[in-house]
Amino acid sequence: MPIDTVEERCETMLTVSVDSMEGRARDRARRVQWRDVLLNTIDLTPAIGSEVVVDPQALLEGAYADEFRELLIRRGVIAIRGVDFDDDQLRALTATIGEVRQGALYENKGMLEVVHIPGSYFWHVDGTYTEMPPFATLLAARVVAPEGGETEFANTYAAFEDLPLDEQEYLSTLEVVHTMKAAHNYAVPEPSVERFQTWQGHRGVRPLVWRHKSGRRSLVIGATASHIVDMHFVDSHELLQRLLAHTTQDKYVYKHRWKARDVVIWDNTGTMHRVRPFDLSSGRRMHRFAVEGTEPLATALQLGAA
Ligand code: OGA
Ligand code: MN
DSSP states (O other), X not given: OOOOSHHHHHHHHHHHHHHTSOHHHHHHXXXXXXXXXXXXXXXXXXXXXXXXXXXXXXXXXXXXXXXXXXXXXXXXXXXXXXXXXXXXHHHHHHHHHSOBOOSTTOTBTTBEEESOOGGGGSOBOTTTTSXXXXXXXXXXXXXXXXXXXXXXXXXXXXXXXXXXXXXXXXXXXXXXXXXXXXXXXXXXXXXXXXXXHHHHTSEEEEESEEEOTTSOEEEOOSTTEEEETTSOHHHHHHHHHHHHXXXXXXXXXXXXOOXXXXXXXXXXXXXXXXXXXXXXXXXXXXXXXXXXXXXXXXXXXXXXXX
């Protein structure tokens, strides 16, 4: 086979030498080989969301894992179109980014089938009841609703960083009680006592402002945020409502309109999200995986005690 360009020659040399390697050395070399092909990204809005155009095989081999982690934090949301991955492949893609989250929710080796989560129609961060919310969540469209059912994302880093400096400092001193009651009360305003008691098992005190290892800070608000510690509830609701309105302005929001074979991954530590209403008889169905968190969402007291 004639070789026309330097790039082709390099690629052929790499392929030959990579194929002659074994195990881990071969995996590492493959990563280097793929990395020669630049990750193609398209900004979906100025402040949030990037679409990536990428070879599906390279994705599964983790060729862009470092770039993806960096892009998730910088752009909040990564959208990939036209990838026909089955659950094993989605799990493998998730595992390239970090540890696949397991637990009661994720029955199927880390996979959760999402059809109708009453709390998900309102802006929220996943896992605020836990001290280590997932770093990232991945959703793949299995059945798309013909109308509605879009997922919206808001950049909570950008929203925080645009606030006046004195307000940033003040907000950084506050703590918030997150409860399942707050999240579910919109959808289920009059629960049975039994249901209410199940909710009671899911709550926690979290800082209003998440200080990340990078030194950057983001807001942690949304439907699970019940009230601010040591503040009158009237003022507390007003502050949370004002921050929610600020963070969900159009300039911080990307709305994903799902098509079949879309995969979307978001940085759950630097964004909030919600699904827009859709007709349940449409059969909308998503498969979800989550990447374990590595940054605790903990108050100074909780961190000190750790
Ligand atoms: C979720 C979620 C939104 C959607 O799975 O955590 O909020 O679009 N889903 O289904
Ligand atoms: Mn969610």
